[in-house]
Amino acid sequence: MGNILINKNYGNNFTVQAGATVVAGGPGAAMMREKMFASQEEEAGTQDLVTTDDGSTQGTDVDGSNHFGFEAWALKPTEERMKFSIETMKGEKCPLCKNNYFGYGQASQYAYVFQLLRNGDEDLPRFNKVKEFLDYLGYLGIEGLPTDETINSRLKLINGKFPSWKIFGAPENENVIANSVGKRFLSLYRKGQ
Numbered sequence: 368m369g370n371i372l373i374n375k376n377y378g379n380n381f382t383v384q385a386g387a388t389v390v391a392g393g394p395g396a397a398m399m400r401e402k403m404f405a406s407q408e409e410e411a412g413t414q415d416l417v418t419t420d421d422g423s424t425q426g427t428d429v430d431g432s433n434h435f436g437f438e439a440w441a442l443k444p445t446e447e448r449m450k451f452s453i454e455t456m457k458g459e460k461c462p463l464c465k466n467n468y469f470g471y472g473q474a475s476q477y478a479y480v481f482q483l484l485r486n487g488d489e490d491l492p493r494f495n496k497v498k499e500f501l502d503y504l505g506y507l508g509i510e511g512l513p514t515d516e517t518i519n520s521r522l523k524l525i526n527g528k529f530p531s532w533k534i535f536g537a538p539e540n541e542n543v544i545a546n547s548v549g550k551r552f553l554s555l556y557r558k559g560q
Contacts, residue, residue, distance in 0.1 A: 440559040445492050450507040452555035453480075457511075462547050463540045474513035477504075478521035479548040483529060491556065497522075 440448070456468035461476070469476050481500050487493035494500040497515040504512055524535045529549050534541040554560065 441557070443559075446507055448556050448559070449492070449503075450509065451559065452552055453504065453507075453509050455555055456548075456551060459551070461544065463544050468548060468551065469511070474517050475521035476544075476548045477501075477513055478518040478525065479532070479545050480552050481518055482522060482525055482532075483549055483552065486529070 453469070457470070459468055460466075461468045461470070461473060464470075464473060466473055477500075481494065481497060484491050484494045484500060492503075494503065497518045501512055501515055501518075524537065525545065526533045526535055530546050532542060532545045532549070534545055
């Protein structure tokens with residue numbers, strides 16, 4: 368537990384072992400404050416927080432170098448982040464679609480991820496050929512991959528730069544779906560969420 372109350376009563380001030388002075392309320396208030404401080408320290412230990420002198424808590428990362436754990440996520444291997452991103456998306460409902468991302472009838476969505484990787488921006492691994500991309504995903508253990516013809520046929524229809532892709536000859540909701548796939552993939556790949 369925290370500090371122990373010393374039997375030195377100076378009116379309404381009670382001195383604790385560490386030298387702090389608790390005003391008013393008597394020894395019960397002093398002990399309550401110590402218990403509260405000790406419980407905050409215990410909670411902080413489980414959350415990587417530090418209890419400050421005024422009793423509040425703050426993260427151990429005061430300089431912002433590990434903002435929300437994104438830096439720790441960025442240190443994970445590329446393969447792990449890539450697999451996590453694709454597998455997580457497969458379990459999520461795609462907006463404006465009947466199925467999940469990359470689900471039945473959505474195989475062409477891999478083309479949007481490939482387009483991001485082909486451009487080589489956003490600190491993503493770079494792939495120049497669809498076959499390399501599919502081999503890499505297969506190596507990661509991702510199942511249910513489309514053929515390279517499926518991806519190539521969709522790539523021919525993508526116009527513009529992300530995040531404002533336009534799909535040639537497709538309704539507006541296809542443009543929204545394409546950009547949604549790209550945004551969701553980048554969010555998962557970069558931040559893990």
